[in-house]
Amino acid sequence: MKLADVMSAAGLASYAVVALLLFMGAWVAVALWTFLPRRTARYAAVAQLPLQDDRSAMRTEE
């Protein structure tokens, strides 16, 4: 039996539905995780990185 036989027998809709559910689940998990209130302060600090990159890596005189 070939893979093509198995896939042809399984029907088309199942692939799209399973993948859609997987991705939707992963996305919801990321969204929930991202918006946990406890992370707010940390994100505020991280957002400053582009503004600090010249300052926090201190420039020295040679």
Next chain:
Amino acid sequence: MHARMDTFSYDDVVVRKFLWATFIWGLVGMLVGLWIALELANPAFNLGLAWLSFGRLRPLHTNAVIFAFAGNAFFTGAYYATQRLLKARMFSDTLSALHFWGWQAIIVAAALTLPLGFTQAKEYAELEWPIDLAITLVWVAFAVNLFGTIWKRRERHIYVAIWFFIASIVTVAVLHIFNNLSVPAGPLKSYSIYAGVQDAFMQWWYGHNAVAFFLTTPFLGLMYYFLPKAAERPVFSYKLSILHFWTIVFLYIWAGPHHLHYTALPDWASTLGMLFSVMLWMPSWGGMINGLLTLRGAWHKVAEEPVLKFFVVAITAYGMSTFEGPMLSVKSVNALAHYTDWVIAHVHTGALGWNGFLTFGMIYWLAPRLFQAPLYSKKLAEAHFWVATFGILLYVAAIYSAGITQGLMWRAFDATGRLAYPDFVETVMRLMPMYWVRVAGGSLYLLGMLVFGYNILRTWMARPAMYDVPVMQAPPLAPGAAPVPAPGPAGEGRWARFTAARWHRRWEGWPFLFTTMVVLAVVVASLAEILPTFLIRSNVPTIASVKPYTPLELAGRDLYIREGCFNCHSQMVRPLRHETERWGEYSKPGEFVYDHPFLWGSRRIGPDLARIGGKYPDLWHVRHFENPQSIVPRSIMPTYAHLLRRPLDLPGIQRKVDAMAMLGVPYGEALTRAPAMADAQARQLASSIASAGGPADLADREVIALVAYLQRLGTDVRGAATVTAQAAASPARSPGGTR
């Protein structure tokens, strides 16, 4: 006690090089774009030169602006931002140099081979196999350099801009490799391993995601770094940027099939592509809103700073084109827009507005810092902004009008139920005023580019005799330190302990794991579409009457590819009434099982050719190639008189047949005597042309092969209603497989 400090400096030499390459190639790409716009407005601009014809120059324009202009802009910003965000010099100066010079060499190779007609005939993936290999090597050098820099970084957190860079690098690698798999048939000739429907699917899986992961995600990374720098305030919502990133990674890869609505692609795939495209609107606008709100409280600066003006228009253009993209992916809208200039207007809103303006803003911000001299003229930068903005507006207003006009004229019926505009050239002529407005808009944008170049050049001329190379200090990351804090107190609940593990921070802190997650998302999504397309038999019902091209027709098909005919002509009749009325029976998946590569096209500057075989006499085609306007007086097709002069490479046909046979095309007798078979067919055809009053000496000329190919198109299925899919013992044709 003092913590140990590392001292280091940033490599801005490579950033400066990429900056200049961005300008130079941008100028070249836009100049070619303007020239082909002129060719469409007046075919005399083709100058009768094969290498200057629209079909050959159009891929040069798209490759130059995407991979040379936007690519070098991405590298400019990425090399600058990565070093500073990670507090580390690039991993290897040698790899940086290899990346820079390798990329420029690839661009030069593209600029030489595309006008000479060496092409794979896949949009944005036209470059032939040796150049594809070089791209792979240079891309690996870039990836190693970037991941090496991440590995030796001195900043724990990997800022979201770098996530976008990582996603771009790994996804482009996957797309490039799998779309370009081919069998060489010569030093600069190859055939895609995929055929027909499957090749079309792979191409637009690649094509759409080239837009996503070469023109969108890298530039989003640049936006998340340079916009806060220019506005001197942090991104509006870091949470939203994380959500923006993951949503784009999850959704974008699915959307490619929306480029193939109503074609022979199975309906389930195109519907899936449409659904994910519509969903993409959400993260795209989340990103746009995040960008614009970053300017909260700083809008007064926009009036004063050209850098911010460029950024605001860039982000707005991103919003507009990412609203329009999902809209165009809806089947009913796509039925009107597909093959028309509407899509060209959509692309240029994104390219000129989003990619172009973000690049200009970034370079205006970078130039004084990299050249260590004040910007030569803020007024010139303002002038550039307004000239280019007006240029974009002229361009897109004209071409949106042209696209919608085309679409409506093609589908119009008169009161008697007949096509209102049966003569295709009539629909072309209606666009001419709009094509001239496009030339004006493009000229303004190019003028802005020249002003930009002058401003940057004068800034560079004011540079110090020797650049100051600041020596930086930062503490190293503690070796082996876990990036994850200890779990929460034992008394907390299970959920609290789970969240205290900070999974997302683990991924960020462990970039290779993070990268794996991105790859996994991309690969799983791709396989969910690709495997059913390739393996389920009902996707490509075979047609018994469809046979391989004869050796002469195969050679003609390669000439069709060489001349870039697919840039103006489609070979796909959609199952829509106005299409079948105009072109004939709609196209079936089984018609294309021997088409390596597929040649469905994406535009109809000229008529569809899927059913052209037998429609006109052989001599008609010869005369038409020699002087299109002598047959269709208002045609904008360039002359192909050189096809009547150039000798046909008969011995070379054997290599083509052999390569096709390797891909599973069932050539029997032709495997041993393809040139002789081609010669016999050519003589027969030439004799028929001569007896009809045409030139007498065409048997050994290229035009014979091209006429043979065109006269074959659509004839296999004419009158054949024998679709024999399910009963076939073998699976749907897969790469390298046989029927």
